[in-house]
Amino acid sequence: MGLSCWMLSKSALLVLEVLKKCILSVSYIQKLGEVVRHFLFGDSSIDNALFRLVCTTSDGLEKLYFSRFYGLTEIEGLQEAIILGLDVLSSMLSDLSRDVPSFSVFRQAVMSVTTKPVPVVTAAISLMSFFRNPKIQLGAARLLSRLFIIGDDSQTHALSNAYFGLDDKQINNLKNTISCILYQEKVASDDLVIAMFKMLTYAARHQASFVSAVVTLGENPISESCSGDNPPANNDVVQCNAVNILDSIWIYVIRSDDLVMTKSCIMCNVLNFLKALWQGAAHYTNLLKQLRNSDFWKKLLNFVVLSIDKKSFQSESATKLELQNLAYRYQCQHNVLDVVTCEMFLQKKLLHSELVTKESSKSSNNGSDGSKVATAENSCNLKDIFGVWCESSLDAETIKTFVSFEYDGSVKLRARVAAGLFAVRMMCKVKGGDRGSLSVSLVDKVTNLWQKLRKLPAFSELMTLYAEHGYSGGNELDDLILNDLFYHLQGELEGRQISHIAFKELSQYLLQSNFLQTYYCKHDQETDGVCLYDTDRLQGDMGIDLWDLSDWKASKAIAEMLLLSLQNVNLMVSLTKSKLSALIALTTTLSIYDNDDARFTSLENEVKSGGKIPEKSLSSMIDNICQSLYRTIELLPPVSDASEDIVEILAAQAELLFRFTRSLSMRLSLSASVLVLKTSGYGLKELSNCRPLVFGVISLVKTFLMLILFSLKSTWRDSCLGVRTEIEHNEALSEAANVRLGLLPVICNCIELTEHCSISLIIIDQIVKGFSTPATWFPIIQKHLPMQHIVLKLQDKSSYSNIDIILKFLLTIAHVKEGAEMLLNAGFFASLRVLLADLPNGRPLSVVERERNWSNSFDNNEMAQPIWGLSLAVVTAIINSLGESSNFNVEHVVTYFLLEKADLISYHLSAPDFPSDDHDRKRLRAFKPYPSLSSFRESENTIMLICVMVKHRNAWSRALKEMESHLRERCIHLLAFISCGTPRHGESPGRDLPILCHPILHEEYEWHEKPSSINSTNGWFAFSALCCGLNPKYSSFSSRTATTMIKAQPDEHANLTSQTHFSDAMSIQIYRITFLLLEFLCQQAEDAAERAEEVGFVDLAHFPELPVPDILHCLQDQGISIVTELCEAGKLKLLTSEIQGACILLLQITVMALYLEFCVIQICGMRPVHGRVEDFSKEFHALTKATEGHAFLKESMNSLKRTMSFVFPEVLQAEDDL
Template sequence: MHENFQVATSLFCVHVMLKLAVNDSGSLAVSLLQKIHGIFTKLTIHPAFSELLSQYSHRGYSEGKELKKLILNDLYYHLQGELEGRKMGIGPFKELSQYLVESNFLGSYQQQFREDFFAKNMFLFDLTQLRSDLNLGAWDCSDWRTSKEIAETMLRFLQDANTVMLLSSSKLSALKELIAVLAVYHDDSKGRATTGEKIQNELIFTCVDNICQSFLATIEMLSPVLDASEDMLNILACQVELLLLLTRTVCKGLSTDISLLVMKCASSGLKLLSELKLLPSKANLIMKLLLTLLLLVLQSNSLNLNFDAAADEGSGKDFSKVSNATLGLLPILCNCITTSEHCMLSLSVMDLILGSFLMPRTWLPVLQNHLQMQFVMLKLQDKNSSTIPIIMKFFLTIARTRGAAEMLYSSGFLSSLRVLFSQSGEVLSRIGSPNMSTSEKLEIPQDIWGLGLAVVTAMVQSLGDSSSGTAIVESMMPYFFSEKTHLIFNSLDAPDFPSEDHDKKRPRAQRPWISFATLKETEHTLMLMCELAKHWNSWIKAIKNVDKQLREKCIHLLAFISRGTQRLGEPSIRSPPLLCPPTLKEDFETCSKPSYINSRSGWFALSPPGCMPKPKISSISTALSIYGQTADTTGPVPKTCFSDTVAVQVYRITFLLLKFLCLQAEGAAKRAEEAGFIDLAHFPELPMPEILHGLQDQAITIVVELCQAHKPTESLEIKSVCNLLLQVLEMALQLELCVLQICAIRPVLGRVEDFSKEAKSLFSALEGHDFLKASRNSLKQMISCIYPGLL
């Protein structure tokens, strides 16, 4: 309808131009004639008009006479065909048609419609004034009588346009009011969910279905050739906003059919809006809303379908439907990434799709054909860009696949990463060397540094011994362990234990806080070290000046983790060994959720006091430091999902520390085998047996507790923790065996007796838990090497 009235007015305008060409102005008002005459003058000097004059003259049309009139006549019939449904092809006549639309010669007849019920800034055509200026009654008495039908056609289309604008304005007002009412209904003034009666999900699903159908119908009316009207974009924006609001209220209960319909809307909308020649700000807003809606729906499906797909055949089919739908989204999202306003959201959606819904063999060809990797790589050099962490997470996802890792390498990721680190500063969370001055203590954001290490690690793992993988190892080892050694060391620093000073009157020095991001950074650092250490010959050359310090820091960090549980119940210790309060939004959300491990042992018992929000930790520390106050004043601190997550992260770090030290011991053993003797002077430092015993005791105690408290159908989290701790136990035993053999000593008798009791308790608890069968068999072999005949 919007296009039709524009074509109808252009058709009338050209018809009047043809009349004026023969000096026949009819009974039109002077103001209207002047407007059309001015447009005619500008039209004849338009480049497209000049091109047609040249063509017509060259071809000898009309013997070179009255070419302007001939061109106008042809333009008239082109417009008439457009009005009858025959699309005009690209060329000079299309350009002239577009110019007539942009000239808007009836713009002076559009008047603002003032009515409180309707949306503001709505303009309607004043048809009464236009009819007066046309003076149609006089046309019957002149040669203009045959032109009256053209004018009447234009007026009918203008009347329809007014009607559509009124209906659109009414629809827009209703949508805005509905959005406001629903927002108030579902949230209180502070943005919290209301506790009153909720709208039933079935009714919401019906509303979502109706809005989606209306949205798709609106999308079909838009054309990428001409600009979309403002009122249509406003309606689209409100429809998407309403969809987003309704979807948020039932995001955990979205059905597959509704999800697929919403994804179809998002796909159609993003595809069409990204193809508009001129992208208005309103269209930009709609695209952001669509990407946010897409992210919400996919997150919901990732949570709802992933866990049920393996157990339920119906859920597996639903997951396949959603996965197939996401594949069609990838080319559209690759296109959206190239727009700065949509880059972050588009990458987030793509990251979720690649990580949760599609296999690499499916998504890799799409990325190779559609993703403009160089554009994304350039975004890494924008140090003020908030998209850098999102880009790095996306790179981490794709770097786990060999083909995508090759893409990253060939696109210059390593050089871009060096530039990024040099722009971002030199020091991280735990500011480096004590000798550094304040002016030198610039910071790289933790997520950028840690994710950068993780991407390099994933690329090395994926590329293996290929030429690209070898090139990465050879170039990045010297970079990390020569140029960035202090950052590696910072990541391995062990926190200080609380003061053991028994003088309660003496004030304690304030201990530094760390964040969960700090623990993740340590994990990423150790993962990189473990992966690079597998390339033994290159590793020895790269770290020859820092190998001793690296191992010492690893051993000190292991000692901190091992000693932690020895301090449980010590009356003189009045502060948690690790101060790791929530800092990010995700941290605070998990801090409000209950424990999912429910262990009373190891770091699961140590972490809760240090994982509360800062004000609470400070108040507890202050209360406990008062002279003469006992440690029981504040009572036990409840375990939370966040404290469990911190404890699991501590044991992830423990696993990687042990793995790294095992790799060092294995490398030294190979070197001794080649030399024919053990060079004790150059044998790598290993942890003392007491440190390893502490880790063994923690692992056994927690696994026994969890296996006895849960049935064989444990949650995935429980299974993961048990497997992790059994790996920690096995590697701690392996290192202990290495220490015993190198030092030519035997296990202490008391330790043998204690471990014998613990081992029997452990294997008794493992009975009936088939998911731990492989770990159990491997563990038995290792125990038999250290304690022959014990089992």
């Protein structure tokens, strides 16, 4: 380097300064940006000059100190030029748009390994070791950070794969440099340490191979000197070489309690680097293995609680520096919790892979467990530690620090008023030709704003008004209006409202003009913190330092007030966003921790989960969150301009509340449930006044609705935790009822939004079902429910996935007479015809298409929605509610469903096919799916509608003259199928099963894993245990336990033989269908008997078809045998409600079967076979003996005896004799 080079660098200082400012101005001055981009990226000579200045090494700079040709002043000047060159190059890589065509050429030049005198990457790494000037190190670290990013974007992947073309010596030198800077944190500048961690963070995100090379540990673990609580005492640079980077990281973790209070920004960047490592865990397996240990996790988790003072969140006496440190501490909490979340997620992934490996091993070993899950100490250690931390440290006061926000919307409003005040004063100056020291860009902004302001109608109105009062015209009149506007704004800043309408409109325009929008910060929140306004740039554009030297001195206070207001906004935003990120991170961590899959926690106790938050603490936490939510909700109406910020806070608070509410589930006390309902309802009410386009409102409303849905379950319970007396208990229940009723108008208001329609209907359905009389809730529904909107949803094909929810809700409404009338007035039947006319894909709802769609849906592991059955249930409820006195045209319904939809009626009345191994029969059933519990329910709803419509004799007879016989035949065939549930004497238990019914829905799989509550070994309860196993074809739906049991079965027909809650449900469903079938046939027989009585003779040609005695005998035997068995088993204990209901249903079936047998005997002139009389006598005797002492069966038994008196009078007489 010659003296001429030094003279060039000295003269270049001013050029570099100007160049740096131009680059910073590119983002907000469009014309200047185009010029600067073309100037920098289009002229290679400029790039070469920058490279010659920056591309030097620390050795080259060191040699200057030993040269007699250069003095200290020259060397310092050159270093200053290098610092500026590094800043300019960093800015070119970050602040300038990459859309510029020539940028790619510039990027290739920067990343080139042939750049002279040395490559840019090599120079930056070398300059980082120049300890004589920390500013050079700082600039080099920032440049290297940008190089990592563009290196990741570069098409030349060879650079990144070869660690940016560095050799082992350069890598070792960089490792030593970083270690020394981090190890000597007490003597190094904070900015340099922060820059080091930012550089490592960017490298971890974008250059995994580089980080692995730099932070590699070889075969040595973390140094023993750094693994405890005693960091190395000697800070000598020579010893830095013995300490690797992870040693330094560990030292920072050990000192975290102290650093977070004194140097929170440094600690925040340390944690940012750790988070980047865990987010890229796939690349840093060996590095993370060195860090994972119990001490590490305990230190991090304790740091979460210790980093915040619970006594004072944001003290009014706190200084600006203290508040900034507080914001950084919130960010530290966020980063720690993110690291913990990543680790727990990784553990679950590892457990999942171990589970798959174990299952594969068991399969390959024919069911034997040939492998053991390798649960390493590190894999589950964190979960245990986090569980203990939740129990001991995560108390109500800690949660209060997370959810309490002291957001002041007036801070932003004051800043806007101050900006308007400043703008008006600058208008007065600039329009008069006095631009002072304002930058060109700021002058342009003021001029444009003035031109727009004077064109407003309010300004013209003031011009006219002032002219009428005789004020001067022209510019003087403009100045006069601006001066008056200035003082009005000044008064508003002092708390006085503007009363004059015109001036108020001008003020509102200035406040909404976003005058300072171009000064919004554009930084990486995770590495640069949170900041809204770039006050340094604004202050530079003002040139406020020169105002004291001119007549602008009088206006300096206004500019300083604006800067102070913007700084206050920055501080508030920083605190709010940082704390918000910590709250969101806590919620996410708890979600990952609580969201355990049973498959991962049941590996034969090989994996043990940690503790949980105590129930008492959870209740206190819920109370604190509700209080904070209520305070935040109160901020919504008056601070409309800050609504997005408030919505973000509300969303985070509500999400945590939902997490805790769901954790307690049914253990949530009544008082806590009512509190959650009140808070959520208040939030929904206030959000309804919010602007619909405010980001986050829709998802927040859904969270509040989910909170209400989960809390409703707890308010229905009879028990009331925490209530000491019966009076308090009744008062609490009354309050809960009033709160639920108060929610109805608010929830009804949410229905019209598509995103909230389904969950709103579910909530309303649950609320109204909890009241014994419709008079309590129906007037509210009638006033607020948008019934027309709901009914029209049935025609909306986009709502097909929610049709079942809508129909279930309409079913509840239809059970009330006034509700049925609402449905008719809203055009329910017209919408229903549209719904049933086509499937979502637009094809007709024919039987063939329905079967094919069902078959396809099974192949896709999805269940077709029971739209048909639910539709019939609603129609049945409407007919029942309206009764005979209504003008409702039942004949129209009969005609539509039983004639126009005759194919579907027949389909749902058809008996399921018998399973068979015969190939031809299997081929015939190719498109016939296995029956399901849902399909049985649809059959029940079909028969129920028939039973209701047949009672309307006139409409029935006119519409179904030719259809009756077909319906009766279908019903009799279905009864014949059901009668197969009677085991025959001497029959092999291995015969073909009458049906296969597998669980399909998630709820059904849960039922399948619950034991039977009825435990009968007769009738369909015996067959269902064999018929209702899991389907191996769809075993992916089942849990791990169920899947294992399926694999043990030899073939498709060898299902589970144990009775389950699901098999009970299937059996009860079959007997409910049986009851309805018999009811329909009995009604037909009664109608025929009445007609015979009217005409005086029995017309056998038109007498309805009835089941043969064998079918009726089988049904009687099933009913009597099951009831006898259940009552005998319950002699010494109180029968459950499920068993009592089953017994009553089966006795009713027996009575109706006897009645039909009597009809057959009378019509055909038959007498009961003697053997049948003996068998029935024995069964009835056992039944009578078994039912003694069961008062709930008294009425049913009396009905049975009355019917027996016609069929088996001798049996009844014999029983009476006994």
